[in-house]
Amino acid sequence: MSDATSLVEDFASGRSDPVQALERALDQASNVPGVFISLTAERARREAEASAARWRAGQPLSVFDGIPLAWKDLFDVAGSVTTAGAAFRRQAPAALLDAPSVGLLCRAGMVSLGKTNLSELAYSGLGLNPHFGTPHNPHGSDQPRIPGGSSSGSAVAVAAGIVPIAMGTDTAGSIRIPAALNGLVGYRSSCRRYNRDGVFPLAHNLDSLGPLTRSVRDALAIDALLNGRDLRQRRIAGSLKGQRLVVEQQVLEDTRVETAVRDNVLRAVEQMRAAGALIEVRPSPAFQATLDLIQHQGWLGSFEAFALHETLLDSPDAGQLDPRVRRRLEAARTLPASQLLRLYDARRGLQQQLAEELDGAILITPTVAHVAPALAPLEADDDLFVKTNLATLRLTMPGSLLDMPGVSLPCGRDALGLPTGLLLSAPSGEDARLLRAALSVETVLIR
Numbered sequence: 519m520s521d522a523t524s525l526v527e528d529f530a531s532g533r534s535d536p537v538q539a540l541e542r543a544l545d546q547a548s549n550v551p552g553v554f555i556s557l558t559a560e561r562a563r564r565e566a567e568a569s570a571a572r573w574r575a576g577q578p579l580s581v582f583d584g585i586p587l588a589w590k591d592l593f594d595v596a597g598s599v600t601t602a603g604a605a606f607r608r609q610a611p612a613a614l615l616d617a618p619s620v621g622l623l624c625r626a627g628m629v630s631l632g633k634t635n636l637s638e639l640a641y642s643g644l645g646l647n648p649h650f651g652t653p654h655n656p657h658g659s660d661q662p663r664i665p666g667g668s669s670s671g672s673a674v675a676v677a678a679g680i681v682p683i684a685m686g687t688d689t690a691g692s693i694r695i696p697a698a699l700n701g702l703v704g705y706r707s708s709c710r711r712y713n714r715d716g717v718f719p720l721a722h723n724l725d726s727l728g729p730l731t732r733s734v735r736d737a738l739a740i741d742a743l744l745n746g747r748d749l750r751q752r753r754i755a756g757s758l759k760g761q762r763l764v765v766e767q768q769v770l771e772d773t774r775v776e777t778a779v780r781d782n783v784l785r786a787v788e789q790m791r792a793a794g795a796l797i798e799v800r801p802s803p804a805f806q807a808t809l810d811l812i813q814h815q816g817w818l819g820s821f822e823a824f825a826l827h828e829t830l831l832d833s834p835d836a837g838q839l840d841p842r843v844r845r846r847l848e849a850a851r852t853l854p855a856s857q858l859l860r861l862y863d864a865r866r867g868l869q870q871q872l873a874e875e876l877d878g879a880i881l882i883t884p885t886v887a888h889v890a891p892a893l894a895p896l897e898a899d900d901d902l903f904v905k906t907n908l909a910t911l912r913l914t915m916p917g918s919l920l921d922m923p924g925v926s927l928p929c930g931r932d933a934l935g936l937p938t939g940l941l942l943s944a945p946s947g948e949d950a951r952l953l954r955a956a957l958s959v960e961t962v963l964i965r
Contacts, residue, residue: 519679521732522585523739528551529573530586536569536584536629539668542783543586543631546680550726550874552651553671555591557632562586564661564896565629567675574628580748581739583627585652588684590668591633592640593617594716601669602637602718605649605836617716619685619744626743631681634671634682638840640702640720641823641847643695644896645670648840651947652897655700657936666910667695669730673700678729683731683740687717689724689819691886691914694926697730698885698939703731703856703960704918704926705737705953708946712744712930721822734925734957755957758793762879763787763942763955768801782930783884786963793962804872809917812865818865818919821842821858824850843902869920873945880955883913885939892953913941921946925956929963 528534540562547554578584591601594613601607616624616739624630635650637643645667646652653674655663665674669686673696676684686693688706697704705728712727719725729740742749754877765787770780827847830836836844887909895904917924922943929940942959944952 519732520681522582522682522736523733525585525682526581526583529578535573536566537563539584540566540586540629540631543680546632548673550653550674550678550680552635552653553674553678554632555586555603555635555650555671558595558598558630558946561597562629562631562663565624565627569627575892579627579741580805582743584629585683586629586631586681587623588631588634588672588681589620589634590672590684591687592687592718593620593633593685594635595620595633598633598719601650602631602640603638603647603650603841613716615716619717620947621742622744626748634675634684636670637668638843639827640668640692640718641693642667643691643841643907645696646893646896646903652893654893657701658890660934661891663936664699664891664893664896666699666886669696670690672700672702672730672850673697676702676732677699677903680896683729683736686730687730688726688728688918689720690817690918691911693728693730694885694914694924694939694941695910697926698928698941700936701846701852701928701931701937702730702732703734703737703928704728704895705741706924706939707741708949709921711923711949719826719852721819721826723822724819734927734953734960737925739958741949751903756954757794758958758962761789761795761958762954763797763882764796764802764876764879765797765799765882766802766805767799768806769883772887773810775884775910776889776932778889778930778932779884779887779938783882783904783940786929789962790959798879802872802875804868804875805881805916807871808868808919809912811861811868812919813850814914815861816853816857817865817915818858819849820846821861823847835911842900865919869946872920872922876945880952881922881943883941883943885914885941886910887913887961889932889934889936896938917941917943923952924947927953927956927960927963
């Protein structure tokens with residue numbers, strides 16, 4: 519499937535129109551199980567018909583007028599229940615209003631297809647959901663494989679060709695991980711870049727929003743629209759000549775990184791070097807210290823998720839939770855407040871240290887150390903689930919803790935055809951610079 523920018527070119531030329539694009543998306547959505555929790559077909563048809571009329575009149579509202587997109591079922595969409603992937607929320611009242619982010623893209627003419635599946639309460643990096651089913655990674659031709667989480671349905675909706683763009687959230691890797699495992703572009707914004715009102719939370723200081731797309735140019739356009747701008751001129755990738763990039767050496771040398779993942783990242787680095795990028799291969803002490811902090815002092819998100827859901831855990835509804843999610847939430851109940859305060863203090867210092875270390879460079883790591891694991895063993899074995907979840911989240915958690923915007927780019931496949939991902943990250947707030955760099959890097963990668 520082409521990206522959204524190419525689809526808009528079809529609208530402009532008359533080769534297609536928003537109504538045709540929507541009907542194709544609705545037809546495909548009904549044939550891929552586990553991806554959508556709900557479809558908003560009636561609303562989508564109204565939006566598509568209005569968009570088609572604007573294109574006929576030569577007056578589109580934005581560069582993405584008429585593009586169908588999907589929303590992770592944490593975003594409030596007026597008239598739809600926001601389930602957060604949880605069975606106990608099936609009967610919750612429907613949202614009265616669109617979340618501000620939904621409203622912005624709606625006013626840009628985009629067409630809301632529906633709400634996508636996710637790990638319950640967005641609390642897993644694997645994407646399994648016992649209540650609404652688990653969408654299968656479309657690249658798992660040998661056996662069903664995980665989609666990655668928690669934005670599982672959003673990733674598969676794009677990877678399976680249902681929509682060119684789906685919105686997700688990322689607290690510990692929930693956009694970047696499924697992007698890598700499904701061969702997509704996934705952009706985790708800095709936490710405060712977009713309005714998070716009307717989005718079901720998990721951890722106040724870590725939650726961020728962002729798109730899963732088929733190209734960086736599409737992610738750039740979404741970023742502009744969510745910031746109240748419209749990129750009427752196509753963003754042209756700049757040269758990589760002189761772009762400074764730091765490859766995290768200790769991560770790549772870690773034996774936990776699968777050979778195919780390492781080889782694909784190193785090949786991509788050589789492609790960047792050949793295009794004129796200035797590459798340093800060295801450890802990042804701040805990144806390594808953050809990995810060590812998480813391993814030995816705990817995960818900040820655990821504290822914040824427990825605080826958010828303590829009332830739920832003490833209620834009868836707790837019995838409806840996925841036992842794996844419930845156990846993970848409960849594990850933070852007895853953690854001391856002093857540990858939380860140490861994490862906050864360490865976080866501030868490490869953010870400053872990282873910015874000084876990079877000094878304007880972009881950090882490169884693998885997004886995930888492995889390709890998508892088989893689904894069935896994880897469904898059958900709780901201990902394997904816990905171990906695999908931690909391994910899957912390990913390389914994205916530091917960026918979340920330090921509020922680093924990140925763009926995961928597809929950088930190749932393993933012998934079974936399973937995608938691997940390369941992660942570009944920058945210090946907090948440097949989203950625009952990161953996206954420009956990602957656009958340039960994407961042009962030299964051989965997928």
